[in-house]
Amino acid sequence: MKQSKLFGKTLRESPKDEQSVNARLLVQAGYAEKLMAGVYSFLPLGLRVLNKIEQIIREEINAIGGQELLLPALHPREPWEQTGRWETVDDLYKLTDSSGRDFALGATHEEVITPLVKRDIFSYRDLPLALYQFQTKFRMELRAKSGLLRGREFLMKDLYSFHASEKDFQSYYEKAKEAYKKIFSRLGIGDKTVLTFASGGSFSKYSHEFQTLTTAGEDTIYLCENCRVAVNAEIVSEQKVCPECDRAKDELKIAKAIEVGNIFPLKTRFSDSFRLTYKDEAGQDQPVIMGCYGIGLGRVMGAIVEVHHDDEGICWPKSVAPYQVHLVRLGDEPEIVKQADTLYEKINKLGSEVLYDDREISSGVKLKDADLIGLPLRVIVSAKTVAAGKFEYKQRAADKTALSSDIKVLLKLL
Amino acid sequence: MKQSKLFGKTLRESPKDEQSVNARLLVQAGYAEKLMAGVYSFLPLGLRVLNKIEQIIREEINAIGGQELLLPALHPREPWEQTGRWETVDDLYKLTDSSGRDFALGATHEEVITPLVKRDIFSYRDLPLALYQFQTKFRMELRAKSGLLRGREFLMKDLYSFHASEKDFQSYYEKAKEAYKKIFSRLGIGDKTVLTFASGGSFSKYSHEFQTLTTAGEDTIYLCENCRVAVNAEIVSEQKVCPECDRAKDELKIAKAIEVGNIFPLKTRFSDSFRLTYKDEAGQDQPVIMGCYGIGLGRVMGAIVEVHHDDEGICWPKSVAPYQVHLVRLGDEPEIVKQADTLYEKINKLGSEVLYDDREISSGVKLKDADLIGLPLRVIVSAKTVAAGKFEYKQRAADKTALSSDIKVLLKLL
Numbered sequence: 001m002k003q004s005k006l007f008g009k010t011l012r013e014s015p016k017d018e019q020s021v022n023a024r025l026l027v028q029a030g031y032a033e034k035l036m037a038g039v040y041s042f043l044p045l046g047l048r049v050l051n052k053i054e055q056i057i058r059e060e061i062n063a064i065g066g067q068e069l070l071l072p073a074l075h076p077r078e079p080w081e082q083t084g085r086w087e088t089v090d091d092l093y094k095l096t097d098s099s100g101r102d103f104a105l106g107a108t109h110e111e112v113i114t115p116l117v118k119r120d121i122f123s124y125r126d127l128p129l130a131l132y133q134f135q136t137k138f139r140m141e142l143r144a145k146s147g148l149l150r151g152r153e154f155l156m157k158d159l160y161s162f163h164a165s166e167k168d169f170q171s172y173y174e175k176a177k178e179a180y181k182k183i184f185s186r187l188g189i190g191d192k193t194v195l196t197f198a199s200g201g202s203f204s205k206y207s208h209e210f211q212t213l214t215t216a217g218e219d220t221i222y223l224c225e226n227c228r229v230a231v232n233a234e235i236v237s238e239q240k241v242c243p244e245c246d247r248a249k250d251e252l253k254i255a256k257a258i259e260v261g262n263i264f265p266l267k268t269r270f271s272d273s274f275r276l277t278y279k280d281e282a283g284q285d286q287p288v289i290m291g292c293y294g295i296g297l298g299r300v301m302g303a304i305v306e307v308h309h310d311d312e313g314i315c316w317p318k319s320v321a322p323y324q325v326h327l328v329r330l331g332d333e334p335e336i337v338k339q340a341d342t343l344y345e346k347i348n349k350l351g352s353e354v355l356y357d358d359r360e361i362s363s364g365v366k367l368k369d370a371d372l373i374g375l376p377l378r379v380i381v382s383a384k385t386v387a388a389g390k391f392e393y394k395q396r397a398a399d400k401t402a403l404s405s406d407i408k409v410l411l412k413l414l
Numbered sequence: 415m416k417q418s419k420l421f422g423k424t425l426r427e428s429p430k431d432e433q434s435v436n437a438r439l440l441v442q443a444g445y446a447e448k449l450m451a452g453v454y455s456f457l458p459l460g461l462r463v464l465n466k467i468e469q470i471i472r473e474e475i476n477a478i479g480g481q482e483l484l485l486p487a488l489h490p491r492e493p494w495e496q497t498g499r500w501e502t503v504d505d506l507y508k509l510t511d512s513s514g515r516d517f518a519l520g521a522t523h524e525e526v527i528t529p530l531v532k533r534d535i536f537s538y539r540d541l542p543l544a545l546y547q548f549q550t551k552f553r554m555e556l557r558a559k560s561g562l563l564r565g566r567e568f569l570m571k572d573l574y575s576f577h578a579s580e581k582d583f584q585s586y587y588e589k590a591k592e593a594y595k596k597i598f599s600r601l602g603i604g605d606k607t608v609l610t611f612a613s614g615g616s617f618s619k620y621s622h623e624f625q626t627l628t629t630a631g632e633d634t635i636y637l638c639e640n641c642r643v644a645v646n647a648e649i650v651s652e653q654k655v656c657p658e659c660d661r662a663k664d665e666l667k668i669a670k671a672i673e674v675g676n677i678f679p680l681k682t683r684f685s686d687s688f689r690l691t692y693k694d695e696a697g698q699d700q701p702v703i704m705g706c707y708g709i710g711l712g713r714v715m716g717a718i719v720e721v722h723h724d725d726e727g728i729c730w731p732k733s734v735a736p737y738q739v740h741l742v743r744l745g746d747e748p749e750i751v752k753q754a755d756t757l758y759e760k761i762n763k764l765g766s767e768v769l770y771d772d773r774e775i776s777s778g779v780k781l782k783d784a785d786l787i788g789l790p791l792r793v794i795v796s797a798k799t800v801a802a803g804k805f806e807y808k809q810r811a812a813d814k815t816a817l818s819s820d821i822k823v824l825l826k827l828l
Contacts, residue, residue: 007483009533035485040486042483047484069421069460074552074566112449112455
């Protein structure tokens, strides 16, 4: 992609109306733009990052047997009445059409997927079943202020699993835990993300959150550095020690963190509301055991930026960078243009994703922008490199640059 | 994919609450499920079709320089006030949060994209620009009754183009027309889809619709069989002859059709509202000329089904079929299972998408389901074919079956 054509120019200054580092950097670098608090447009670079996050999640959820579908965002009132959540979910957006009919905007999808699966679940042979989607959720946040970390509208992967027994559910729940660990590891935040015990609501002892440690986090967790698990502060009063070892509250480390994912045993909470049952081997009706498993994609994107940035800009992990290589041409002399164009073609041909800064602006701005945008590998063609018959390259987080004339050197770094 | 595991069972009977052929077939065959009138869930098979439609559109829009982004669905009231459409767009869903703030659900995105592009458009050098998205739209339909053809919530590709001159806009508009023709051709409805002159609203003489001829259509068009263009009945009173030849109204053929896409000159309607201007070569501020270009993905899916079905079920064009091959195993004897399993592996290895009906149910139901689901190529392994050391194959729309032992025969048909 030629940067001169790319929609999403970098801004000279950091936006003043953003309090969070993630939004400041993502907006300034041209990844996102705020429509209003908690609601962002994703510009071409930002959408590429989102798509890569989505694809990593998709692969790992497919690997544990998830089947992808797509549920609506506009829900009739009735199923929300049926679960009793029409009145109790505080952040549900509600609307009424001109004929007086009430709707909710999906904040979560148990009210849609539970009745839906009744079409396919009849006997124990139809279980287990795992269904997921990437879909836009809406939650009424009155004071959204954390950039992409807490949205009124946000993309979410939500997976729902259905089981004939508590034992089968538990076995799947553990698989989901492992899948989540793989996902966050592939997203480049694995070593900052800890499994955290959280409230199980009124029907389970615990749920589990995946919390990414960063000072930008809105959640407070008590981290057991021994077990690499944590407990959400919300339940620490009842849960005074690490669930996996003997340590007491005052032996745990208090940390700020972002909830990037959660997994939740639903037991029969929603199966009961919709009478979702199956016939067991003896022909008796039994309620289906359910679990749900969420990951917020925008929030993950924000968390990655909170973890991976420096004073100059973003430092994307390779797995989610919108392009792998930032080819920066310094100077407009014909020979420089020619060599940079040729290198652009070559890198493209190798199948690597390359953003080519072919803009006719000052070298200083180009270098600043490259740091701000934060692609993993910067390659420079300038008067100096042309004279040497080489190009210069540098990894985003590295200090040192190097020269080479062999494009294969780049391949090794990708 | 093994059909025994697939979520989205076929229904024994056609759903009684669906009036339209597309919804009846898509719901019965397990592609979609109605949540309420005009709002559908896409089950795994349906999502695969949607994704293929999306990818074809993406490729053709990228080919005319479109850059993909993703805009929000939840809009603040203010930009809709600024264009004067808060009160005038009848089918706009509006809602108010608990703090009294008003929002609209995006029925279209001029109100979001026009202010957004001001971040990047300053001079004539920043033009032209073409941006698009695949995104969920919401429109307040009080009586949705045409299945996927008219939704309260639906996926749409919307492209917006920005130009420095009317001439540059016209040239892009013609390119978009050609791209749309390619898209509908690749989607398998090219020969049923005609360019149709429609109202240009208050600011252009015409807009253009792409109308797919089918008796299920909600629109009435006057078709000139000479020019293969049509005129929407809505403007026929003023537009008495074919715009491309001399024929009068009574020489045109009246037909029912589905509007699968439209392209619309916006002139400076929205640029004026948001003061979207650029500096021309003389340094003077000029308003940006805009165009918009839509395709409804669910509606296209419904239109394809209306055009491509018979009494037994859907007959998907190869380009959008969820799987290319339906491998149907008739019988559960070990040798049949073994040979079918082997063939499944082989077809998978060839990189072809195959749905494998490994269910332990009657042959009659399996064959009926294969016709209903409508994949392009049906391959049967049965006692008869095993005895012959072959498999049987048949294209969905063909009458005759054939036998072969050479898997390459299948490849030629894909």
